[in-house]
Amino acid sequence: PALKGLEMIYSTSFHAEAEQKDIKDLRQAIFSRYYVRAKDITLRGYDILCTLCQLPPAPGPTLLERIYLTRQTLLGQLMIQPMLNPKTGIADFSENKHLSFVRKLNGATVSTE
Numbered sequence: 811p812a813l814k815g816l817e818m819i820y821s822t823s824f825h826a827e828a829e830q831k832d833i834k835d836l837r838q839a840i841f842s843r844y845y846v847r848a849k850d851i852t853l854r855g856y857d858i859l860c861t862l863c864q865l866p867p868a869p870g871p872t873l874l875e876r877i878y879l880t881r882q883t884l885l886g887q888l889m890i891q892p893m894l895n896p897k898t899g900i901a902d903f904s905e906n907k908h909l910s911f912v913r914k915l916n917g918a919t920v921s922t923e
Contacts, residue, residue: 818914819827824854824886825910828919832885849903857885 828835833853840848861883865876877890889908892901913920 814916816915819911820914821849821909821911823906823909824850824857825912826850826853826885830885841850853885857883858888859888861888874904 828834836856837848840846840852861880862877863910865873865880874892878892880888880890882888887908887910888906889905892906893903893905894900895902
């Protein structure tokens, strides 16, 4: 009660809108099969796995380069970028650089993009 009316805005690399039909359906399917509630990290893992598994094998760019070009996933957005080692100039790892901004106010959570 002391925090009622306090607005919080924070960033996240993935925000699952509770009312989005695809997310509601996926959460229900996971609950029906495994009897657990799917957290955002579970949905993000599913989202990335499905997106990357659907990349067609094709001549041309390597798989990693095609992943870097992927911007839209089943449930959200993605912007995977290589993180280069300043000494060697070679990618040490890859990271999602897409950020969503989420607003919380009086128990309601809304993506603000």
